[in-house]
Amino acid sequence: MDMKILYFVEGIYNKGGIARIVVDKANYLAEKLGYDVTICVLYNWKQSAYNLSHKVKVCKLDNVDSNKLSLLSKLAITFKYYSRLKALLHELQPDIIVNAQTPGVTWVLPFICKKIPKIMEIHFSYIGMKHNIEDKNRLFQKMYFIFNKHFYKRYSRFVVLTEEDLPYWHLNNIAVIHNFTNLTTDHLSDLKSKRIICVARYHQGKKLNLLIESWARICDKNKDWKVEVFGKGPDKQKLQLQIDELGLTSSFILHDAVDDIKSEYLKSSIFALTSEYEGFALVLLEAMSMGLPICMFNVVGTSWLSNAEQAVLACDFGDIDKFTENLSLLMNDFDLRKKIRDNALKELPKYHIDHIMKQWNDLFEQCIGNYEKN
CATH class of the missing domain: 3.40.50.2000 (Glycogen Phosphorylase B;)
Structure with a gap:
């Protein structure tokens, strides 16, 4: 009609x-x-x-x-x-x-x-x-x-x-x-770079302070890895101060939002998200589409993915110990990164x-x- x-x-x-x-x-x-x-x-x-x-x-x-x-x-x-x-x-x-x-x-x-x-x-x-x-x-x-x-x-x-x-x-x-998501690619991340990516607004609801805290616990054992965040928002300066005070300036980097986010996904090996709440975390679909395994908190707005079998490493919101453990597992196990990625890709047709x-x-x-x- x-x-x-x-x-x-x-x-x-x-x-x-x-x-x-x-x-x-x-x-x-x-x-x-x-x-x-x-x-x-x-x-x-x-x-x-x-x-x-x-x-x-x-x-x-x-x-x-x-x-x-x-x-x-x-x-x-x-x-x-x-x-x-x-x-x-x-x-x-x-x-x-x-x-x-x-x-x-x-x-x-x-x-x-x-x-x-x-x-x-x-x-x-x-x-x-x-x-x-x-x-x-x-x-x-x-x-x-x-x-x-x-x-x-x-x-x-x-x-x-x-x-x-x-x-x-x-x-x-x-x-x-x-x-x-309309974001598509003819090739996936090779999962070999020592780079964790997060795409999020610099806002308290995204709880990037928890990602910084988690990284502070394990960065000394993973000196060849970096965390890079892309976004915009009112809390960037506050977050940068936390990063500097913890001595993470060279390994935890806050970028402005970029037009070509696709290339940034493809240069990464893990996607991390620490939001306390979401409507529907579109960035998860984007990361999945680019072939990235995901480490996140299981909250309303992300649990549509955590309900899928072994498609993500997720834990209860605020459980920094478990989140840090999951992040470490992905960083130190290429086969696990690939397994989580492949399971997530099976979910994509639904979206x-x-x-x-x-x-x-x-x-x-x-x-x-x-x-x-x-």
């Missing part, structure tokens, strides 16, 4: 997981399935940070960056969104709408053009969202989730990223669809773009069909 799809996303001109996955989905729907796809960004849009098909149209909702506004101003602009959204939907006449956690739009969208099915997709886990407000008092935290669920349940479907996240929400309209996008297409058709019956 022909289909007109409208995506809402905060923006696509800065690099980030949400922007990348929305662009990849839009490209697939337009190029492979021939659908009419429009991405609506929240405010001024510049050139996409990721390759965007010429078949995908882009429009903007407003001219103001709401992240820079006070709470009262944000509430005021939400009322403004109502009239703008209503006009946009009448203009585009989409068959289905997908909201990728767009601030302000999330609260308004379910109440406009109710005959158009709408899907809410989130890119954080429940636990991750809870951690983001852990500095708030208990009443605020409780009301935060009550408030959000009030709106989420009004969408045709509420899509989360993992089965592990599903039980936290208690919503009747919930569905699970994983992420995918291939064709497989995941078929699930999205089936969901679109189901939602449209349900509305047509009503």
